[in-house]
Amino acid sequence: DIQMTQSPSSLSASVGDRVTITCRASQDIANFLAWFQQKPGEAPKSLIYAASYLQSGVPSKFSGSGFATNFTLTISGLQPEDFGTYYCQQYNSYAITFGQGTRLDIK
């Protein structure tokens, strides 16, 4: 299986900040990488697919980049509603795998 490693595992930031979460794949996955946001008690919400494409309806404050094994999710102009846990996911192989998650708290 392809292993996905996210960092940091948690972070705390202030309203208005810009934050970056990284995700590393154990092997080349091209751009078959998605990012999700999840809040307690809710289903994951899709943010980014194909590493850098914004899912319909997702605000442009979210952006993704990367290729092969190194990827980043950047959130600009942090707002209180952006708290939650963020997951990366590779779908290059049929055996889909997720990162362990990054918990984002708002100070």
Add this chain to the structure above:
Amino acid sequence: QVQLVQSGAEVKKPGASVKVSCKASGYTFTGYYIHWMRQAPGQGLEWIGRLNPKTGGTDYAPRSQGRVTMTRDASINTAYMELSSLRSDDTAVYYCARLDMTSGWHWGPGTLVTVSS
């Protein structure tokens, strides 16, 4: 628009089976794989497997192999995930999801399955 509607919460005893449904609308059901994921309480996301609604073909995660069966009824645009020989560590929220390579992922709302004696 794309919608995935899942069946309601279930409570099962260890050793029993559970079958969760996922009814699709807003797109051609047979055109896209249906994936199943799960999330145990306080834990991360785990991929269970995928179903090709057109052919009925399946691919399962090694950890799920032998206990999971994915099927569909294309006449009612519904996919099913059945898990047998339930254990307490199968307690989780089970999600169905669809991937469109040109527009990304769409998820169902999830179905809580509780395994308890």
